[in-house]
Amino acid sequence: MRLATVRHGDGTRAAVGDDAGWVLLEETDAQRLFSAPDWRERADEALRDPARSAVEEGAFATPVPRPAKIFCCGLNYRDHIVETGRPVPEFPTLFAKFADTLTGPFDEIIVHDTDRVDWEAELAVVIGAEVHRADREQASAAILGYAVANDVSMRDWQQRTLQWLQGKAFDATNPLGPWLVTADEIEPKDGLRITCAVNGVIMQDGDTAELVFDAADLVAYVSQITVLRPGDIVLTGTPGGVALGMDDPRWLRDGDVVTTAVDGIGELRNTIRFE
Amino acid sequence: MRLATVRHGDGTRAAVGDDAGWVLLEETDAQRLFSAPDWRERADEALRDPARSAVEEGAFATPVPRPAKIFCCGLNYRDHIVETGRPVPEFPTLFAKFADTLTGPFDEIIVHDTDRVDWEAELAVVIGAEVHRADREQASAAILGYAVANDVSMRDWQQRTLQWLQGKAFDATNPLGPWLVTADEIEPKDGLRITCAVNGVIMQDGDTAELVFDAADLVAYVSQITVLRPGDIVLTGTPGGVALGMDDPRWLRDGDVVTTAVDGIGELRNTIRFE
Numbered sequence: 001m002r003l004a005t006v007r008h009g010d011g012t013r014a015a016v017g018d019d020a021g022w023v024l025l026e027e028t029d030a031q032r033l034f035s036a037p038d039w040r041e042r043a044d045e046a047l048r049d050p051a052r053s054a055v056e057e058g059a060f061a062t063p064v065p066r067p068a069k070i071f072c073c074g075l076n077y078r079d080h081i082v083e084t085g086r087p088v089p090e091f092p093t094l095f096a097k098f099a100d101t102l103t104g105p106f107d108e109i110i111v112h113d114t115d116r117v118d119w120e121a122e123l124a125v126v127i128g129a130e131v132h133r134a135d136r137e138q139a140s141a142a143i144l145g146y147a148v149a150n151d152v153s154m155r156d157w158q159q160r161t162l163q164w165l166q167g168k169a170f171d172a173t174n175p176l177g178p179w180l181v182t183a184d185e186i187e188p189k190d191g192l193r194i195t196c197a198v199n200g201v202i203m204q205d206g207d208t209a210e211l212v213f214d215a216a217d218l219v220a221y222v223s224q225i226t227v228l229r230p231g232d233i234v235l236t237g238t239p240g241g242v243a244l245g246m247d248d249p250r251w252l253r254d255g256d257v258v259t260t261a262v263d264g265i266g267e268l269r270n271t272i273r274f275e
Numbered sequence: 276m277r278l279a280t281v282r283h284g285d286g287t288r289a290a291v292g293d294d295a296g297w298v299l300l301e302e303t304d305a306q307r308l309f310s311a312p313d314w315r316e317r318a319d320e321a322l323r324d325p326a327r328s329a330v331e332e333g334a335f336a337t338p339v340p341r342p343a344k345i346f347c348c349g350l351n352y353r354d355h356i357v358e359t360g361r362p363v364p365e366f367p368t369l370f371a372k373f374a375d376t377l378t379g380p381f382d383e384i385i386v387h388d389t390d391r392v393d394w395e396a397e398l399a400v401v402i403g404a405e406v407h408r409a410d411r412e413q414a415s416a417a418i419l420g421y422a423v424a425n426d427v428s429m430r431d432w433q434q435r436t437l438q439w440l441q442g443k444a445f446d447a448t449n450p451l452g453p454w455l456v457t458a459d460e461i462e463p464k465d466g467l468r469i470t471c472a473v474n475g476v477i478m479q480d481g482d483t484a485e486l487v488f489d490a491a492d493l494v495a496y497v498s499q500i501t502v503l504r505p506g507d508i509v510l511t512g513t514p515g516g517v518a519l520g521m522d523d524p525r526w527l528r529d530g531d532v533v534t535t536a537v538d539g540i541g542e543l544r545n546t547i548r549f550e
Contacts, residue, residue: 069373074438093436096371096444098344100501113499157500161368163349163439169371171501224388225432226375226446 001043003145004179005029005061012061016043017179021052030063030180034128034144035230057269062102062176063147064126069232070097071222072122072151072168076237078210083240092213092221095164097151097174097235105177105268109152109258111170112275116155117252120238121196121204121260123188124149125215126180127234132227139220142228145180146188146215148268149235150196150260155244155251176233178266186264189214193263194239198256206239208262276318278420279454280304280336287336291318292454296327305338305455309403309419310505332544337377337451338422339401344507345372346497347397347426347443351512353485358515367488367496370439372426372449372510380452380543384427384533386445387550391430392527395513396471396479396535398463399424400490401455402509407502414495417503420455421463421490423543424510425471425535430519430526451508453541461539464489468538469514473531481514483537 002017006024014033015022023046027033033043074093075081081088103109111117128144151174158167168174186192191209195202208214213221218234228234243249252258254274261267277292281299289308290297298321302308308318349368350356356363378384386392403419426449433442443449461467466484470477483489488496493509503509518524527533529549536542 069375071440074436089436091435091441093438094441094444095438096373096440098371098501100344160366161349161364162437163368163370165346165371166366166369166500169369169500225441225444226373 001047001182001185002179003030003034003063003182004055005063005065006055007059007061015055016046018047022055023047023049024053029065031066031231057106060106060178061104063180064176064231064233065099065102067099067231067233068229069226070099070101070235072097072235073213073218073237076212077206077239078212080206080240081212088212092218094222095168097168100171101169101174102176103172103174105175107175107270108273109173109175109270110273110275111154111173114154114156115251116249117272118153118155118243119196119198119203119252119258120151120153120242121194122149122151122235122238123192123194123208123262124176125219125234125236127219127228127232128230130227130229131219131223134220134223136216136220139223140216142219143183143215144230145182146186146265147176147180148178148260148262148265149174149176150258150268150270151235151238175260175268175270177268181265195261196241197259198252204239204241210239211236276322276457276460277454278305278309278338278457279330280338280340281330282334282336290330291321293322297330298322298324299328304340306341306506332381335381335453336379338455339451339506339508340374340377342374342506342508343504344501345374345510347372347510348488348493348512351487352481352514353487355481355515356487363487367493369497370443372443375446376444376449377451378447378449380450382450382545383548384448384450384545385548385550386429386448389429389431390526391524392547393428393430393518394471394473394478394527394533395426395428395517396469397424397426397510397513398467398469398483398537399451400494400509400511402494402503402507403505405502405504406494406498409495409498411491411495414498415491417494418458418490419505420457421461421540422451422455423453423535423537423540424449424451425533425543425545426510426513450535450543450545452543456540470536471516472534473527479514479516485514486511
């Protein structure tokens with residue numbers, strides 16, 4: 001099943017969907033929908049009727065608009081870590097984002113006061129149930145589904161100090177979506193191709209089977225530190241191929257189109273705009 | 276004027292106060308109070324009546340229960356930076372916390388899975404108005420007031436990777452309070468003594484005049500990155516004297532009492548408990 005937040009009239013609506021299309025529900029967004037205990041029955045019921053709506057790309061908003069916590073993991077693709085000569089880490093490198101960083105899957109990304117804008121294709125894990133000090137099995141059970149994200153980073157700000165946050169916290173620079181695919185339908189551990197292309201040229205081409213800490217590992221680890229609740233997000237890190245890793249970095253420019261895809265989920269497409 | 280959140284019956288209430296005592300208002304907490312446009316008139320009105328209530332220490336909850344964003348600044352006391360031989364930084368080192376890290380000013384701090392618990396006395400800045408891409412003057416105008424905080428840190432977790440977040444994100448480990456003092460009453464730039472004592476022995480003894488980036492600097496800087504709104508918090512960093520800086524660190528132990536004070540605001544007193 002897919003869950004989306006769709007712009008509709010002056011506001012947004014939750015939508016459930018499958019390969020055939022979408023059914024709009026009453027809730028204002030997918031997070032409000034899946035935070036209700038009986039959401040799955042309601043969603044199943046909605047999909048029982050074969051009628052579907054088409055939704056234009058530009059109508060998709062970020063499916064989860066109000067995560068209280070976004071944890072991001074750095075240095076998490078084994079092949080990329082080995083290729084850079086680093087040891088495989090014992091612990092996940094974690095940093096935070098705030099909900100305001102999120103933007104829609106096909107929205108323009110407007111940046112300012114930076115000239116080192118970089119891409120980071122990521123698999124996003126969305127929490128569906130409260131989870132605290134969990135083991136892998138409990139953590140896995142708390143995962144509602146997966147989405148595609150791009151942790152677009154202002155490397156000049158990121159590298160001003162040792163802590164990465166300031167390069168990662170710009171408002172409306174991190175597209176998420178285009179929708180969630182529920183965890184019963186895909187298993188990133190089995191390997192999903194993850195790519196990022198700039199103006200159609202593939203820059204990152206990874207496989208989620210290469211994650212050092214997979215979705216359940218990360219949720220279990222974070223849950224030792226803090227409780228996670230429905231709508232919280234864990235970004236699982238990015239494979240090799242970012243501009244930062246190039247000898248002569250090809251930073252993003254005004255008008256560049258960044259396409260971020262995870263097989264089995266979908267594709268984001270965002271145009272970069274410099275203010 | 277002081278603003279507090281006070282435990283009352285099964286819930287909490289906002290309170291306004293002065294040297295004479297407290298007046299409880301209808302709102303469930305101070306954040307809800309000061310997020311209303313007419314809050315100051317209502318608070319002034321409440322204080323016009325000379326009747327005051329006494330509030331027991333244990334009744335104070337964290338004055339701001341739901342900040343959407345907590346920005347923390349590291350390496351920000353000039354005397355301490357110079358003493359460690361580092362250059363004075365050009366940019367603030369920023370990391371994040373989530374609202375769940377906060378706890379009351381006199382609550383026990385319960386820790387687990389760590390044996391390197393450290394103290395960090397901090398001046399907390401509370402935002403009272405939306406502020407975005409502001410200069411120093413605009414940033415200053417958006418500051419509602421100040422509180423005392425202790426960014427209690429699990430150094431073992433903090434030092435597992437390059438990013439500090441995981442040592443700083445444990446639930447209910449960061450006391451805040453005991454109340455806010457509004458910005459019209461104190462000016463940290465002029466110098467407020469900030470101390471942290473463990474079992475009565477002073478370990479940190481700094482002065483907010485030594486901040487490299489003062490409250491207005493930090494709010495202005497963060498506001499270039501992301502919008503700040505009423506209730507958001509900026510922790511301004513800690514002076515020298517933390518356990519981490521000792522040759523033979525004296526980590527916190529079960530039963531230790533940590534007293535954190537900023538002159539002109541008040542004092543937190545928290546007992547450490549190991550699970």
